Amino acid sequence: MQMDLVFVGWNHRVASLDLREKLSFTPERAREAMEGLFREKILTEGAVVSTCNRAEIYGLTDLDDSFEALASYFSRFHDVDGSVLRESALSGRGDVTVRHLFRVASGLDSMVLGEAQILGQIRDAHRRATEAGTARTVTHRLFQAALECGKKVRTRTALGTRPTSVPGIALSLVGRIFEEVADCRVLLLGAGETVELTARLLADDGVTRMSFCNRTQEKAAALAAEFGGTVVPWEERIPAFAAADVVLTATGATDPVIPGPEAKRALSKARRRGPLLVLDMAVPRDVDPAVEDVADVYRYDLDAFGELARANAAERQAEVPLAEAIVEESVEKFAAWLASLSMTEVVKQLRFKLEAIRRDELARSEPRLARLDPADREMVERLTEALLNKILHNPTVGLKHGDASQRLELAAAVRTLFKLDGEGRE
Amino acid sequence: MASPSSPGLTNALLGVLALAAYALASVFYTAYLRHPRLKAGRLATGLAVLGAALNFSFLYARSLALKNVPYADLLGSMALFGFFLAGMNLVLEVRHHDRSLGPFLMPVSLLFLLLAFVLPAGGEKRPNLKGAIFAFHVTLNMLSYAAFAVAAALSGLYLVLGKKLKHRSKNVLAGPTARLPSLGYLERAARTSLGVGVVTLAAGLSMGFAWGYHVWRVDHPFWLLDAKIWGAGLTLLFYFVVLVRAHRGAAPVTTARLCIAGFVLVLLSYTAVNLFFSRIHSFT
Numbered sequence: 001m002q003m004d005l006v007f008v009g010w011n012h013r014v015a016s017l018d019l020r021e022k023l024s025f026t027p028e029r030a031r032e033a034m035e036g037l038f039r040e041k042i043l044t045e046g047a048v049v050s051t052c053n054r055a056e057i058y059g060l061t062d063l064d065d066s067f068e069a070l071a072s073y074f075s076r077f078h079d080v081d082g083s084v085l086r087e088s089a090l091s092g093r094g095d096v097t098v099r100h101l102f103r104v105a106s107g108l109d110s111m112v113l114g115e116a117q118i119l120g121q122i123r124d125a126h127r128r129a130t131e132a133g134t135a136r137t138v139t140h141r142l143f144q145a146a147l148e149c150g151k152k153v154r155t156r157t158a159l160g161t162r163p164t165s166v167p168g169i170a171l172s173l174v175g176r177i178f179e180e181v182a183d184c185r186v187l188l189l190g191a192g193e194t195v196e197l198t199a200r201l202l203a204d205d206g207v208t209r210m211s212f213c214n215r216t217q218e219k220a221a222a223l224a225a226e227f228g229g230t231v232v233p234w235e236e237r238i239p240a241f242a243a244a245d246v247v248l249t250a251t252g253a254t255d256p257v258i259p260g261p262e263a264k265r266a267l268s269k270a271r272r273r274g275p276l277l278v279l280d281m282a283v284p285r286d287v288d289p290a291v292e293d294v295a296d297v298y299r300y301d302l303d304a305f306g307e308l309a310r311a312n313a314a315e316r317q318a319e320v321p322l323a324e325a326i327v328e329e330s331v332e333k334f335a336a337w338l339a340s341l342s343m344t345e346v347v348k349q350l351r352f353k354l355e356a357i358r359r360d361e362l363a364r365s366e367p368r369l370a371r372l373d374p375a376d377r378e379m380v381e382r383l384t385e386a387l388l389n390k391i392l393h394n395p396t397v398g399l400k401h402g403d404a405s406q407r408l409e410l411a412a413a414v415r416t417l418f419k420l421d422g423e424g425r426e
Numbered sequence: 427m428a429s430p431s432s433p434g435l436t437n438a439l440l441g442v443l444a445l446a447a448y449a450l451a452s453v454f455y456t457a458y459l460r461h462p463r464l465k466a467g468r469l470a471t472g473l474a475v476l477g478a479a480l481n482f483s484f485l486y487a488r489s490l491a492l493k494n495v496p497y498a499d500l501l502g503s504m505a506l507f508g509f510f511l512a513g514m515n516l517v518l519e520v521r522h523h524d525r526s527l528g529p530f531l532m533p534v535s536l537l538f539l540l541l542a543f544v545l546p547a548g549g550e551k552r553p554n555l556k557g558a559i560f561a562f563h564v565t566l567n568m569l570s571y572a573a574f575a576v577a578a579a580l581s582g583l584y585l586v587l588g589k590k591l592k593h594r595s596k597n598v599l600a601g602p603t604a605r606l607p608s609l610g611y612l613e614r615a616a617r618t619s620l621g622v623g624v625v626t627l628a629a630g631l632s633m634g635f636a637w638g639y640h641v642w643r644v645d646h647p648f649w650l651l652d653a654k655i656w657g658a659g660l661t662l663l664f665y666f667v668v669l670v671r672a673h674r675g676a677a678p679v680t681t682a683r684l685c686i687a688g689f690v691l692v693l694l695s696y697t698a699v700n701l702f703f704s705r706i707h708s709f710t
């Protein structure tokens with residue numbers, strides 16, 4: 001029986017958003033899917049990774065053509081045309097599976113190279129599989145190794161350190177200018193999705209002094225209530241602008257809502273210390289570029305964000321070879337562990353260990369054995385060999401029983417019980 | 427290499443070893459800023475500690491050999507300045523878990539220790555350059571100069587980072603620039619250094635006045651008109667005004683520029699005035 005680690009998946013590279021929507025798993029659906037796969041003896045253990053950009057199933061199988069079985073199963077499970085699934089699927093066996101998951105965990109397979117959320121999503125997938133009881137020895141080890149690999153890539157390379165999204169860049173800029181982001185006074189102009197999303201990120205970073213200002217005051221009040229901020233009437237936006245540390249604007253206005261001369265006057269009047277960071281995310285721009293004539297005013301608009309995003313993406317790309325090398329090193333380590341659980345290897349090492357014990361004991365008794373005549377000595381040899389073979393018989397047969405996961409679990413148990421640490425390796 | 431006035435080969439060797447440690451620390455601090463690998467960072471810190479320890483030993487050995495404070499001449503005072511600067515770099519590094527100032531402060535330590543060896547040494551020995559008040563006077567003044575040097579370095583970084591942010595440079599979030607501390611930290615730390623410098627200079631000058639009155643009032647009745655005393659007084663006044671302005675909310679960019687200008691004043695007062703203008707107050 002050829003047991004192997006396999007995966008099949010549909011990600012942002014190969015499947016359209018429409019297809020990914022159809023193939024996505026809620027935690028309950030993931031559990032149902034795994035139970036079905038066990039029932040139909042396609043997999044013996046495994047886990048589902050389902051995010052906006054991917055639906056992937058990893059597991060251990062005894063089947064030679066697991067891809068066909070998995071594709072056919074998911075066609076029925078999701079009620080999607082099987083040929084579409086087969087054409088757009090990514091799949092692999094053995095090291096290919098391990099490498100794919102490790103690359104996913106490292107952010108190398110993400111839509112935004114090096115994005116950090118995927119590590120948390122892999123951790124969630126592992127936790128859910130553990131709770132559902134679908135993850136066993138190999139899946140546990142696979143996902144733990146994937147998480148380790150992802151963390152290693154994150155700490156040893158700069159792959160994930162450069163933000164590429166507009167809110168991410170905005171937050172990084174706040175961090176470049178202010179010592180304590182949480183102490184910043186932030187004014188948010190507008191009440192759309194961008195303002196809400198950035199307010200959420202700022203709140204996550206501990207910012208509590210947020211003021212919301214919008215032409216329709218009710219919308220600003222709703223956001224202020226959600227984030228524990230205050231409301232600034234639209235007419236008072238200029239003095240509020242001059243009093244803030246960070247101003248984020250994303251209104252739909254056609255003319256600057258912060259005109260240059262008025263803003264400059266307000267800034268010169270305001271008794272303020274320290275810089276003012278203006279994050280203008282509106283098109284057309286909300287803040288007159290002339291405000292940056294004032295010392296300590298730093299103004300960023302969407303063009304500047306775009307430039308930074310491109311520069312950061314290029315920096316991330318430069319880190320890919322180093323990240324790939326870390327992935328490869330982790331794949332080799334995992335492959336070595338998995339190979340050590342192969343039945344042939346375990347039996348070979350067990351025999352080597354017991355044979356070494358037999359020889360040691362014979363050598364220890366050599367002074368007394370030397371007194372025996374050759375025929376008796378030969379009989380002692382044969383006797384100890386026969387004992388060894390009888391002891392080995394049951395484990396050797398036992399390691400062939402059960403499904404792929406059970407066999408690997410038994411192999412792992414034998415390795416632990418007999419302390420087989422590379423015995424008899426060539 | 428060692429100045430003729432520096433006593434002993436062991437002493438000179440300690441100084442040379444301190445120079446080597448500072449030079450290597452500068453190299454590793456710079457390498458760490460470019461590529462933050464932990465090994466380079468630890469090496470930089472270790473070498474800076476070693477350099478400071480050797481620098482201190484150099485001063486101590488000198489003190490034993492001279493049977494006086496080791497900084498009664500230009501060589502000693504420059505070596506003390508280098509030691510204080512290296513010490514301040516290490517204090518800031520430990521306090522803020524940040525090595526980004528090392529590439530800028532360690533070369534200054536190196537430069538001053540090197541200057542201590544290469545600048546011409548005088549031959550005349552002044553008999554009165556001893557005593558607790560004199561020791562405090564020089565120590566506090568050197569400490570204040572080191573604090574002003576740190577303030578200038580932090581201000582320089584503030585201006586560089588500020589300029590990159592102002593011009594929306596593509597590498598504000600990448601490369602060595604991204605590893606510099608935030609503008610807020612640079613501004614606050616520069617202000618703190620400025621405060622430390624003003625207080626220690628005021629205290630050091632007070633001690634100097636007490637010592638000068640005691641030693642010079644008979645032989646040099648016009649000692650208060652000495653260029654060095656005026657230079658130091660003006661430096662204190664300048665920094666005091668900058669500090670008050672900064673606390674009253676002056677634009678950090680202006681404060682940063684004034685800190686750099688002030689340090690030029692310190693260097694002038696310390697070197698040119700000392701060497702060429704002061705009559706009773708010059709180092710020998």
